[in-house]
Amino acid sequence: MITRADFRARLTAGPLVLDGAMGTMLHSQGIPIDQCFDAISRSNPGMVAEVHRAYIDAGADVIETNSFGANRFRLADHGLEQEVAAVNQAAVSVARRVIFGSFKPVWLAGSVGPLGVRLAPLGRVRLAQAQAAFQEQIAALVHPEAADLAGVDLLILETMSDLKEVEAAVTAARAVSKDIPVVSLLTFTRDDRTLLGDTPAAVARKLAELDVDMIGVNCSGGPVQALRLLVTMREVTPQLPLAAAPNAGWPQQTEGGRVLYPATSDYFADYARAFLTAGVSMVGGCCGTTPAHIAAVRQAVDQPQASKRPLPQVTVLKSKEGFTAATDQPTQLKQDLLAGRFVVTVEMSPPRGINSQRLIVGARMLREAGAAYIDVADSPLARMRMSAWAAAYLVQKQVGVETILHFPTRGRSLLRVQGDLLAAYAMGVRNLFVVMGDPTHIGDYPEAMDNYDIVPTGLIQLIKTRLNAGVDQAGQSIDQPTNFVVGCALSLEPADQERELKLLRKKIANGADFALTQPVFNPARAREFIAAYETTFGEPMIPVIAGVQPLYSASNAEFLHNEVPGILIAESQRERMAAAADPQQEGVHIAQEILLELRPFVQGVYLIPQFARYDLVADLMEILR
Numbered sequence: 001m002i003t004r005a006d007f008r009a010r011l012t013a014g015p016l017v018l019d020g021a022m023g024t025m026l027h028s029q030g031i032p033i034d035q036c037f038d039a040i041s042r043s044n045p046g047m048v049a050e051v052h053r054a055y056i057d058a059g060a061d062v063i064e065t066n067s068f069g070a071n072r073f074r075l076a077d078h079g080l081e082q083e084v085a086a087v088n089q090a091a092v093s094v095a096r097r098v099i100f101g102s103f104k105p106v107w108l109a110g111s112v113g114p115l116g117v118r119l120a121p122l123g124r125v126r127l128a129q130a131q132a133a134f135q136e137q138i139a140a141l142v143h144p145e146a147a148d149l150a151g152v153d154l155l156i157l158e159t160m161s162d163l164k165e166v167e168a169a170v171t172a173a174r175a176v177s178k179d180i181p182v183v184s185l186l187t188f189t190r191d192d193r194t195l196l197g198d199t200p201a202a203v204a205r206k207l208a209e210l211d212v213d214m215i216g217v218n219c220s221g222g223p224v225q226a227l228r229l230l231v232t233m234r235e236v237t238p239q240l241p242l243a244a245a246p247n248a249g250w251p252q253q254t255e256g257g258r259v260l261y262p263a264t265s266d267y268f269a270d271y272a273r274a275f276l277t278a279g280v281s282m283v284g285g286c287c288g289t290t291p292a293h294i295a296a297v298r299q300a301v302d303q304p305q306a307s308k309r310p311l312p313q314v315t316v317l318k319s320k321e322g323f324t325a326a327t328d329q330p331t332q333l334k335q336d337l338l339a340g341r342f343v344v345t346v347e348m349s350p351p352r353g354i355n356s357q358r359l360i361v362g363a364r365m366l367r368e369a370g371a372a373y374i375d376v377a378d379s380p381l382a383r384m385r386m387s388a389w390a391a392a393y394l395v396q397k398q399v400g401v402e403t404i405l406h407f408p409t410r411g412r413s414l415l416r417v418q419g420d421l422l423a424a425y426a427m428g429v430r431n432l433f434v435v436m437g438d439p440t441h442i443g444d445y446p447e448a449m450d451n452y453d454i455v456p457t458g459l460i461q462l463i464k465t466r467l468n469a470g471v472d473q474a475g476q477s478i479d480q481p482t483n484f485v486v487g488c489a490l491s492l493e494p495a496d497q498e499r500e501l502k503l504l505r506k507k508i509a510n511g512a513d514f515a516l517t518q519p520v521f522n523p524a525r526a527r528e529f530i531a532a533y534e535t536t537f538g539e540p541m542i543p544v545i546a547g548v549q550p551l552y553s554a555s556n557a558e559f560l561h562n563e564v565p566g567i568l569i570a571e572s573q574r575e576r577m578a579a580a581a582d583p584q585q586e587g588v589h590i591a592q593e594i595l596l597e598l599r600p601f602v603q604g605v606y607l608i609p610q611f612a613r614y615d616l617v618a619d620l621m622e623i624l625r
Contacts, residue, residue, distance in 0.1 A: 007181035018284025019055035059298025088140035110141035110152035134172035216243030223271030248288030269296035343604025345373035350391035369618035408437025414453035464511030492526035519549035523597035545604035551587035
């Protein structure tokens with residue numbers, strides 16, 4: 001065991017590289033996910049040893065024992081509650097022998113995870129019981145009974161989400177040893193809070209009161225979130241060293257039931273450099289990370305050159321009460337827009353009833369065809385449908401593709417507007433397209449209320465300057481800032497160009513991040529409009545995602561041209577539709593031509609299928625391959 005002074009001295013010499021996931025590696029070797037991973041140190045020590053050896057060979061300075069769930073509560077699920085000491089000592093023994101055989105100066109950390117039960121008052125386990133369970137496990141890690149076996153060098157209390165449970169674990173650790181280094185890592189949800197609702201600032205303050213030597217973040221989401229959280233923790237407790245061990249991105253479950261983590265080792269290395277720049281003293285990985293990820297971290301520590309990719313700028317907001325939350329560009333859409341990548345999104349309408357299967361199947365097909373995003377319309381043509389933000393949530397959860405939520409102001413009071421936005425944000429829907437919405441008199445309920453308290457330009461301002469700053473329209477705190485990305489509506493072929501230019505300028509001044517346009521049938525006019533904006537106002541246009549709508553038939557083309565405001569279809573295009581032997585495919589060909597003309601001067605396309613013919617949109621996207 002090293003001392004706390006030894007630990008502090010080592011950190012002054014440079015950052016430490018921690019190992020990566022143990023469970024991911026064991027599972028990849030065929031261990032079922034429902035088996036007791038901690039018991040593998042006894043039943044198949046060679047398999048565990050190979051994982052340790054791989055991480056040491058990858059360059060880890062610190063490896064963790066295979067004991068994450070080796071406490072009496074979790075072991076009871078496998079009938080091993082009487083084997084706490086034996087399971088933990090086996091984990092120490094395997095790791096120690098690997099370290100000894102490696103001839104490398106590697107420290108051994110005792111992995112101590114949460115108990116797997118709720119503490120009172122949310123659960124039935126009392127604080128004293130929790131402390132006793134932690135102390136039982138920690139004692140076995142620090143002071144193994146075997147006379148020839150050294151205990152762990154330090155403790156890592158990881159993946160905790162309950163600050164009371166953390167306190168019980170720290171108290172237990174100090175009852176076992178006053179001088180062993182203790183690292184406390186918490187995990188956070190997508191909303192940058194623990195499962196019990198604590199902010200990273202509140203977590204950092206509490207951990208600073210406990211007798212620990214390092215604090216930080218593990219598991220949670222991917223490196224982006226970990227960086228955001230750690231910046232806040234650094235601002236609140238600059239005196240404590242920080243550790244980062246994020247997952248390899250958000251887990252994604254395939255149709256076959258496998259869980260995949262998307263972050264590559266190169267991506268992980270870039271964020272390792274960002275962690276080091278932010279002052280993090282120990283970097284490793286959690287779920288989904290492998291020796292390849294840790295080797296990349298090792299290289300980043302040894303060769304801290306510039307990142308290969310644009311990383312989000314992280315800032316920390318302050319409220320009257322102090323630090324609130326760190327913010328960045330949290331959505332993939334925002335990152336794509338900032339990086340100048342071409343965006344492809346497709347509009348879908350929510351179901352008319354409660355069965356969402358067709359929506360999910362269609363979204364999955366569009367994703368496979370090349371759609372990076374799904375636009376979810378809100379009551380198009382004022383027809384009654386499922387709530388758009390609920391549909392967007394289902395698409396994101398079940399298909400794994402980010403959505404852009406259409407958010408009309410018509411028919412909503414200011415109270416409802418803000419409540420619906422907070423609900424969408426809580427469900428992970430963060431990209432918005434703010435629009436007026438269709439009047440109710442054209443839809444299923446012409447007598448329905450059609451009033452509104454706020455126009456789209458005002459709502460854009462409310463979102464960007466109020467909700468994204470952590471307050472509502474009345475100035476009351478909403479607990480933590482949102483981080484919405486907001487799009488505005490635009491016509492690139494307006495009847496009154498001067499009016500459209502002024503309205504667009506106001507939307508941009510109020511904070512619009514991008515513009516989503518009506519269907520474009522004349523790319524030359526669209527290019528002229530963008531040039532006119534930049535000339536008139538002397539500033540570059542915000543990213544434009546241009547609408548492209550495949551025509552369906554000759555009568556459909558005539559209807560759009562003659563009856564839908566803002567849409568003008570050239571006579572030559574209408575003649576082609578009238579003469580086509582296969583009007584649907586001719587409509588796709590015309591749309592492909594328009595798309596290719598638009599691509600050089602817009603940043604994406606917004607594909608608008610007619611009559612739910614998503615297959616035609618998939619055909620249209622073939623031109624992008």
